[in-house]
Amino acid sequence: xxxxxxxxxxxxxxxxxxxxxxxxxxxxxxxxxxxxxxxxxxxxxxxxxxxxxxxxxxxxxxxxxxxxxxxxxxxxxxxxxxxxxxxxxxxxxxxxxxxxxxxxxxxxxxxxxxxxxxxxxxxxxxxxxxxxxxxxxxxxxxxxxxxxxxxxxxxxxxxxxxxxxxxxxxxxxxxxxxxxxxxxxxxxxxxxxxxxxxxxxxxxxxxxxxxxxxxxxxxxxxxxxxxxxxxxxxxxxxxxxxxxxxxxxxxxxxxxxxxxxxxxxxxxxxxxxxxxxxxxxxxxxxxxxxxxxxxxxxxxxxxxxxxxxxxxxxxxxxxxxxxxxxxxxxxxxx
Ligand code: NAP
Numbered sequence: 001x002x003x004x005x006x007x008x009x010x011x012x013x014x015x016x017x018x019x020x021x022x023x024x025x026x027x028x029x030x031x032x033x034x035x036x037x038x039x040x041x042x043x044x045x046x047x048x049x050x051x052x053x054x055x056x057x058x059x060x061x062x063x064x065x066x067x068x069x070x071x072x073x074x075x076x077x078x079x080x081x082x083x084x085x086x087x088x089x090x091x092x093x094x095x096x097x098x099x100x101x102x103x104x105x106x107x108x109x110x111x112x113x114x115x116x117x118x119x120x121x122x123x124x125x126x127x128x129x130x131x132x133x134x135x136x137x138x139x140x141x142x143x144x145x146x147x148x149x150x151x152x153x154x155x156x157x158x159x160x161x162x163x164x165x166x167x168x169x170x171x172x173x174x175x176x177x178x179x180x181x182x183x184x185x186x187x188x189x190x191x192x193x194x195x196x197x198x199x200x201x202x203x204x205x206x207x208x209x210x211x212x213x214x215x216x217x218x219x220x221x222x223x224x225x226x227x228x229x230x231x232x233x234x235x236x237x238x239x240x241x242x243x244x245x246x247x248x249x250x251x252x253x254x255x256x257x258x259x260x261x262x263x264x265x266x267x268x269x270x271x272x273x274x275x276x277x278x279x280x281x282x283x284x285x286x287x288x289x290x291x292x293x294x295x296x297x298x299x300x301x302x303x304x305x306x307x308x309x310x311x312x313x314x315x316x317x318x319x320x321x322x323x324x325x326x327x328x329x330x331x332x333x334x
Pocket of ligand 1: 163185246
């Protein structure tokens with residue numbers, strides 16, 4: 001391609017050079033090889049200075065009406081480095097005829113591993129335990145119940161959103177001798193094996209809350225799931241239930257969660273995602289021993305991140321050479 005007809009690509013996060021090189025060959029890149037996060041103002045000013053044909057960005061960057069209208073008619077494609085797409089104004093993209101590439105599937109294992117790690121860290125009070133090993137509290141109690149946590153064996157697991165990640169977490173938890181998996185969502189799933197038919201039970205959200213020992217949020221954030229975990233939801237959960245959120249912060253009303261944890265309405269929570277991100281250092285949830293918080297590292301395993309980057313690159317290259325993307329988000333009937 002000659003430089004005159006090269007499409008312009010704005011990249012809003014840092015990536016290893018092996019993923020930048022194939023893009024460089026085709027696109028006129030606006031890319032800064034730095035790990036310093038870009039601010040909203042910088043994004044808008046880079047778009048104004050050089051309106052892009054395409055943008056590549058992570059799930060933490062909001063692509064709303066202002067960003068899209070600043071980019072104007074030149075923008076034809078968005079490549080999000082995520083499986084979630086709640087950060088993109090889909091209706092505005094549909095109106096403007098903008099195509100969206102995303103990265104489902106390739107991060108499922110990484111997020112499921114982390115989901116289990118977060119569940120165990122929360123139920124076995126790992127961050128509290130590590131602190132005690134360092135601060136001299138180890139050996140100061142003769143109580144046989146010191147630092148006890150909640151066991152997984154024989155427990156009922158509730159999964160809100162049995163999609164790719166929810167199911168991959170369920171499969172991992174089967175190794176812990178759990179008793180039953182309840183799940184809620186928009187529709188019942190079909191299972192082939194008799195064992196699965198016995199293990200998985202589709203239930204209403206309220207029943208899942210009433211009966212689960214561990215509740216795992218693995219659904220998409222959308223109009224129906226936003227603040228789904230509110231005061232009423234926590235009131236319906238068991239007092240010794242543990243809540244895990246590996247999906248999106250917006251699904252949980254954090255003030256209600258704080259109250260529920262503080263009052264002992266639920267036993268503990270483990271969050272990989274919060275609102276906002278990063279969570280401000282003076283946020284009340286960070287003061288609670290029974291709240292384990294990870295800095296949104298669900299997909300942060302090398303293989304997942306490399307595969308996500310490759311899917312983004314292929315989505316971009318395919319789209320601009322007139323081929324179907326590897327994963328294109330369907331936004332025809334919103
Ligand atoms: P997926 O396969 O598309 O699954 C999405 C799930 O959301 C589906 O099971 C769907 O249920 C459920 N859902 C949608 N609307 C719902 C509603 N109203 N009530 C209950 N469930 C509802 O996506 P995935 O790959 O498993 O990813 C799931 C989510 O995880 C993503 O949307 C993303 O936000 C989050 N995520 C987080 C990280 C991280 O780093 N922590 C990484 C990747 C993804 P049905 O099947 O019943 O329709």
